[in-house]
Amino acid sequence: xxxxxxxxxxxxxxxxxxxxxxxxxxxxxxxxxxxxxxxxxxxxxxxxxxxxxxxxxxxxxxxxxxxxxxxxxxxxxxxxxxxxxxxxxxxxxxxxxxxxxxxxxxxxxxxxxxxxxxxxxxxxxxxxxxxxxxxxxxxxxxxxxxxxxxxxxxxxxxxxxxxxxxxxxxxxxxxxxxxxxxxxxxxxxxxxxxxxxxxxxxxxxxxxxxxxxxxxxxxxxxxxxxxxxxxxxxxxxxxxxxxxxxxxxxx
Amino acid sequence: xxxxxxxxxxxxxxxxxxxxxxxxxxxxxxxxxxxxxxxxxxxxxxxxxxxxxxxxxxxxxxxxxxxxxxxxxxxxxxxxxxxxxxxxxxxxxxxxxxxxxxxxxxxxxxxxxxxxxxxxxxxxxxxxxxxxxxxxxxxxxxxxxxxxxxxxxxxxxxxxxxxxxxxxxxxxxxxxxxxxxxxxxxxxxxxxxxxxxxxxxxxxxxxxxxxxxxxxxxxxxxxxxxxxxxxxxxxxxxxxxxxxxxxxxxx
Numbered sequence: 219x220x221x222x223x224x225x226x227x228x229x230x231x232x233x234x235x236x237x238x239x240x241x242x243x244x245x246x247x248x249x250x251x252x253x254x255x256x257x258x259x260x261x262x263x264x265x266x267x268x269x270x271x272x273x274x275x276x277x278x279x280x281x282x283x284x285x286x287x288x289x290x291x292x293x294x295x296x297x298x299x300x301x302x303x304x305x306x307x308x309x310x311x312x313x314x315x316x317x318x319x320x321x322x323x324x325x326x327x328x329x330x331x332x333x334x335x336x337x338x339x340x341x342x343x344x345x346x347x348x349x350x351x352x353x354x355x356x357x358x359x360x361x362x363x364x365x366x367x368x369x370x371x372x373x374x375x376x377x378x379x380x381x382x383x384x385x386x387x388x389x390x391x392x393x394x395x396x397x398x399x400x401x402x403x404x405x406x407x408x409x410x411x412x413x414x415x416x417x418x419x420x421x422x423x424x425x426x427x428x429x430x431x432x433x434x435x436x437x438x439x440x441x442x443x444x445x446x447x448x449x450x451x452x453x454x455x456x457x458x459x460x461x462x463x464x465x466x467x468x469x
Numbered sequence: 470x471x472x473x474x475x476x477x478x479x480x481x482x483x484x485x486x487x488x489x490x491x492x493x494x495x496x497x498x499x500x501x502x503x504x505x506x507x508x509x510x511x512x513x514x515x516x517x518x519x520x521x522x523x524x525x526x527x528x529x530x531x532x533x534x535x536x537x538x539x540x541x542x543x544x545x546x547x548x549x550x551x552x553x554x555x556x557x558x559x560x561x562x563x564x565x566x567x568x569x570x571x572x573x574x575x576x577x578x579x580x581x582x583x584x585x586x587x588x589x590x591x592x593x594x595x596x597x598x599x600x601x602x603x604x605x606x607x608x609x610x611x612x613x614x615x616x617x618x619x620x621x622x623x624x625x626x627x628x629x630x631x632x633x634x635x636x637x638x639x640x641x642x643x644x645x646x647x648x649x650x651x652x653x654x655x656x657x658x659x660x661x662x663x664x665x666x667x668x669x670x671x672x673x674x675x676x677x678x679x680x681x682x683x684x685x686x687x688x689x690x691x692x693x694x695x696x697x698x699x700x701x702x703x704x705x706x707x708x709x710x711x712x713x714x715x716x717x718x719x720x
Contacts, residue, residue, distance in 0.1 A: 233674055235509045237499030238642065238687055244514070248488030258486045260521075263495070263512035266672070270511075293653045294673040295660035325653070333656030351677065370677050391489065402544045402576070405584030409546035421483055421517070422545040423490065426602065426621050436489055 223256045223386040226278040229263040230271055230299050231289040231367055242369045243288045250376055255385040256284065266290060271302035279306075279362050284383065286376075289367030291356060293333040300357075303364055304341035314340035317355050324353045345382075349374035358382065387440040392449050396422070396433035396456055399463070407455045408435065415448040417441055474507045474637040477529040480514040481522055481550050482540040482618060493620045494539045501627055506636040507535065517541060522553035530557075530613050535634065537627075540618030542607060544584040551608075554615055555592035565591035568606050575604045596633075600625035609633065638691040643700050647673070647684035647707055650714070658706045659686065666699040668692055 227247050233239040244261055251258045259282055264270040271290075278285045290299030304311035317338035318330075325334060337354040340346065344359035349371050356365040356375045365375040396404065401422050412420040418439040424431050435452055439445040478498050484490040495512055502509045510533055515521040522541075529536045541550030555562035568589035569581075576585060588605040591597065595610035600622050607616040607626045616626040647655065652673050663671040669690040675682050686703055690696040 229512075231672075232670060232689075233672055233687065234495075235499060235512070236640065236642065236687075236689065237496060237501075237503050237509075238644075239674065240496040244485075245488060245491040248486060250488075252488050258488075259516060261480075261486070261512075261514035265510060292673070292675065293656040295656065295663050296672045329653070331653060331657070333660075334653035336656070337653075368675055368677050389487065391487065393489075402580070402582060402585035402588075405544045405546065405587070406582070409584075412546050419483060421547045422543070423484055424543065424619055426619050436484065436487075438483075438487065 221384075221386055223284070223384050224259045224282040225251055225256050225284040225286060226260040226262070226282045227258065228271075228274050228278060228285055228287040229261070229289060229367075230266065230287055230302075231263075232265050232296070234263050234289075235265055243367070243372055246369065246373065247286060247288075247376065252389055252391075254380060254383070255388040256383065257386070257389065266296050266298055268298055268302045268305060271299065272306040275303060275306040275362060279360065283361060285362045287362065287364050288372055291337065291354070291364060291366055293336050297336070299364060300339050300341060303344075303359060303362060306362075307341060307343070307359060309342045309359075311339050311341045313338045314344075314346065314355075316346055320346075320348065320353045320355055347375045347379045349378060389438055389440055390442060390445050391436060391438045392445060394435045394437065394449060394452050394456070396435050398431070399433060399456060399460060400431070401433055403463070404455060404459055407459070408452070411448060411451045411455065414451070415439070415444055417444045418448040420448065420452070472635075472637055474535070474635050475510045475533040476502055476507050476535040476537060477511040477513070477533045478509065479522075479525050479529060479536055479538045480512070480540060480618075481517065481538055481553075482514075483516050483547070485514050485540075486516055494618070494623050497620065497624065498537060498539075498627065503640055503642075505631060505634070506639040507634065508637070508640065517547050517549055519549055519553045519556060522550065523557045526554060526557040526613060530611065534612060536613045538613065538615045539623055542588065542605070542615060542617055544587050548587070550615060551590050551592060554595075554610060554613060557613075558592060558594070558610060560593045560610075562590050562592045564589045565595075565597065565606075567597055571597075571599065571604045571606055598626045598630045600629060640689055640691055641693060641696050642687060642689045643696060645686045645688065645700060645703050645707070647686050649682070650684060650707060650711060651682070652684055654714070655706060655710055658710070659703070662699060662702045662706065665702070666690070666695055668695045669699040671699065671703070 344357035347356035351371045595608035598607035602622045
């Protein structure tokens with residue numbers, strides 16, 4: 219059985235915390251990592267403050283196989299991610315020749331001013347993570363992958379870096395509709411099923427989207443046999459309770 | 470001048486980390502807190518694991534004026550937030566008479582089984598945070614506000630608890646369109662403006678939604694005079710650069 223590969227996401231940006239920008243990257247990365255067999259274990263959103271970025275990166279990189287950051291690698295004064303990462307690792311930072319080369323595929327040499335050159339400043343020891351959308355690269359240093367905040371660019375970077383990552387067994391997931399059956403009616407039985415299958419993770423999720431509650435039960439496991447057995451138990455339990463409930467309502 | 474009131478959000482739930490559910494609460498709470506004069510400084514998303522919840526709650530409540538949690542207060546086995554909060558505070562937890570009363574406004578006495586009674590278990594010393602949507606209450610203990618994960622219920626709880634919260638000066642925000650003007654062209658000037666106004670926070674945000682880059686500059690300050698002066702400088706700078714660019718392109 220392959221090892222468990224874990225990850226954290228660190229979203230860097232005042233604009234998310236102020237509500238001005240609605241994050242679209244967390245959900246995308248969560249889906250993506252699950253597909254390739256990396257377990258996303260934690261997410262943090264921090265402001266554009268170097269000390270906050272440094273503290274979070276150091277806490278997360280010590281704990282998880284990978285840390286993916288988004289945001290703060292553009293040309294403006296509030297783009298402080300690259301410098302913060304260099305600080306977190308205690309390494310220098312300077313212009314990377316290949317990064318300059320990449321910028322020059324989009325920017326004329328006479329337009330490559332100091333601000334734009336900032337986008338080529340890469341911490342020493344990092345490898346570039348290229349993208350075709352903006353050409354300004356992200357980078358990977360040790361187990362930390364630094365990506366843009368603009369979703370289309372971030373997604374291109376994620377595709378670029380993925381072949382370099384270790385991946386583990388993929389989490390398998392099945393969603394079972396519980397419909398209008400109330401959570402409170404099946405909670406005890408579901409708990410018993412959850413205890414029976416320690417290698418599965420079982421969750422119950424109500425939603426209230428259309429003016430009425432609707433419940434879904436999600437079973438997750440890396441073991442297909444465990445997943446199938448747990449799902450069969452959940453379905454049998456729901457069928458039994460639905461029938462019992464119908465009988466009660468008829469009488 | 471009123472004090473600065475800070476907050477963190479702690480999202481609790483495997484379903485967000487697995488990508489299965491896309492969080493809709495962070496952006497809503499960010500907007501909401503900004504409107505009432507509370508500065509959101511950090512967000513964390515953690516799994517349904519007691520030790521993780523306890524560690525995050527204790528780290529965040531020591532650091533910020535308020536901590537808002539979402540998720541994990543339903544009747545099923547994976548709803549462990551209330552117990553985890555009690556553990557974090559080192560207090561007991563038991564059925565709260567008013568919480569039972571609230572549940573009974575929706576649930577018939579004979580249907581109030583053990584699982585449903587779990588929703589009335591409240592850490593000792595907490596005050597209830599009621600909601601009309603589901604009637605199952607959240608609670609506030611010291612500076613930690615525990616809310617549901619279902620957006621409509623969470624929103625009702627936020628409305629309910631707000632009158633009990635201290636609030637500070639409201640952050641004022643203005644968005645200035647930079648259009649197609651490249652960030653790299655105005656970065657140096659924008660940096661100079663940011664340095665001139667230490668009581669404003671100035672950010673530059675590219676988007677790439679419609680196949681072309683479009684930039685916006687956001688100026689934030691709690692001081693109306695500072696905000697207006699900084700915005701005037703940004704607008705003058707953009708007008709100057711746009712004109713200069715048009716001239717270059719004509720020649």
